[in-house]
Amino acid sequence: MPIKRLLIANRGEIAVRIIRAAKAMGIHTIQAHSEADADMLAVRQADEAVCIGPAQAAQSYLNIEAVVAAAKATRADAVHPGYGFMAENASFVRALEAAGITFVGPSADTIDRMGDKVAARQAAEAAGVPVVPGSKGRLDTVDDAVSVAADLGYPVMIKAAAGGGGKGIRIADNEADLRKMAPQAQAEAKAAFGDGGLYLERAIQSPRHIEVQIMGDGTDAVHYFERECSMQRRRQKVWEEAGAACLDEATRAHLCDTAVSLAKAVSYVGAGTLEYLYDSATKEFFFIEMNTRIQVEHPVTEMLTGTDLVQEMIHVAGGGKLRQSQEDITRSGHAIEVRLNAEDPMMQFLPFPGQVTSLRLPEGEGIRFDHFLYEGYQVPPFYDSLLGKLIVHAKDRDAAIELMITALEGLEIGGLKTTKPLHLALAHDPSVRADDFHTQWLEPWLAAGNLKPTP
Numbered sequence: 001m002p003i004k005r006l007l008i009a010n011r012g013e014i015a016v017r018i019i020r021a022a023k024a025m026g027i028h029t030i031q032a033h034s035e036a037d038a039d040m041l042a043v044r045q046a047d048e049a050v051c052i053g054p055a056q057a058a059q060s061y062l063n064i065e066a067v068v069a070a071a072k073a074t075r076a077d078a079v080h081p082g083y084g085f086m087a088e089n090a091s092f093v094r095a096l097e098a099a100g101i102t103f104v105g106p107s108a109d110t111i112d113r114m115g116d117k118v119a120a121r122q123a124a125e126a127a128g129v130p131v132v133p134g135s136k137g138r139l140d141t142v143d144d145a146v147s148v149a150a151d152l153g154y155p156v157m158i159k160a161a162a163g164g165g166g167k168g169i170r171i172a173d174n175e176a177d178l179r180k181m182a183p184q185a186q187a188e189a190k191a192a193f194g195d196g197g198l199y200l201e202r203a204i205q206s207p208r209h210i211e212v213q214i215m216g217d218g219t220d221a222v223h224y225f226e227r228e229c230s231m232q233r234r235r236q237k238v239w240e241e242a243g244a245a246c247l248d249e250a251t252r253a254h255l256c257d258t259a260v261s262l263a264k265a266v267s268y269v270g271a272g273t274l275e276y277l278y279d280s281a282t283k284e285f286f287f288i289e290m291n292t293r294i295q296v297e298h299p300v301t302e303m304l305t306g307t308d309l310v311q312e313m314i315h316v317a318g319g320g321k322l323r324q325s326q327e328d329i330t331r332s333g334h335a336i337e338v339r340l341n342a343e344d345p346m347m348q349f350l351p352f353p354g355q356v357t358s359l360r361l362p363e364g365e366g367i368r369f370d371h372f373l374y375e376g377y378q379v380p381p382f383y384d385s386l387l388g389k390l391i392v393h394a395k396d397r398d399a400a401i402e403l404m405i406t407a408l409e410g411l412e413i414g415g416l417k418t419t420k421p422l423h424l425a426l427a428h429d430p431s432v433r434a435d436d437f438h439t440q441w442l443e444p445w446l447a448a449g450n451l452k453p454t455p
Helices: 012-024 041-045 064-073 090-098 108-115 117-126 142-152 175-193 249-265 298-305 309-317 397-409 420-428 442-447
Strands: 005-008 028-034 048-053 078-080 156-160 170-172 198-202 208-217 221-233 236-242 269-279 284-291 334-341 358-360 367-371 386-394 412-414
Touching: 005 012, 005 064, 012 028, 012 041, 012 309, 012 367, 012 386, 028 041, 028 064, 048 064, 064 090, 078 309, 090 108, 108 117, 117 198, 117 249, 117 284, 142 156, 142 175, 142 198, 156 175, 170 175, 175 198, 208 249, 208 309, 221 249, 221 298, 221 442, 236 298, 236 420, 249 269, 249 284, 269 309, 298 309, 298 334, 298 367, 298 386, 334 397, 334 420, 367 397, 386 397, 397 420
Parallel strands: 005 028, 005 078, 028 048
Antiparallel strands: 156 170, 156 198, 208 221, 208 269, 221 236, 236 334, 269 284, 334 386, 358 412, 367 386
């Protein structure tokens, strides 16, 4: 294995996850951390740790110079970025390359190309992947957007050309909406990503959000089937499943094949996810974007296929070829993941950092909890509120939902408010059980008062 010393340039549960994978491969692990994260579980589990700056992410986890300097100082020969922070930052990749350090992920050029939604659409179209009808290139003025919308037809979705995470997105039902919302979207995109460029696409009403997990070695690529991530609040995923029960086998095969075609077309290296909107009524699917990193929801795919995706991405980053052909990758049963956040769902999901006073983890076959908690740990208020991910795997979807209820009831995190009540309510909901929901389903469900305080 060419990678001997791996620096983890992230925090929280994904840092713990990477350390586990790397240690299983015999790799020396080095955990980068901010001053606020000196006591986190990943620091305790890594072979060594290095402080990269103050609590503020801009001065630590988002500081390219600090992370590269830490990698050099600890003689790391590779850096794993996890997700978020600098996982899709081409400038970071180039800085590592200049220092002679391997980035566990795709090339800077691939990140640039697939991270820009307009360029990604063009690459998808060239590879024969269906895309949502939209603008042919980036739009820099409101008048340009109005002209394109007249051809597309309303409603239209306004999106930031750069970035992700739901930032800069608006839906305009008419020209007046568009003229009002486009400048807002431009300002939000400029603030979040330093780029105010926009593009438009036709708004697909009540779609399902389906994504395909791929892995490439620069020459070949394979898929690990699909996930459904339609349960969203404020465009953030809440509940994820593998596979997507709404797909028939022919549609599933076509969808996954298009993802592999695009991965091969861009000579992709590492783990990546292609995201699609799916219209259940017409059985049409449309590519929307590619995430050039490991995703929060990767464990459901691992449970479905029995593959350690983090180990595979480290392997190909070290110059290895794919260790599985497409025929080797099979799916079994059904997996569900829910995100446990330090938030109070009864108080508009108000963040609730604090100290973990007690911790009881669920046990049993088919249950997995990826987290970074321990009794006495003080959850810092500076970062994302994700505490961990509860994943279950069972013979079919109904059995997986029942196992999720059992697992949630067996999980207790003392001292914090968490989103556990939300997930229990969803698991009992008739529409969720019937697989009858879409990307705009959850917020009206919450607004209707379906989440009630537990006695």
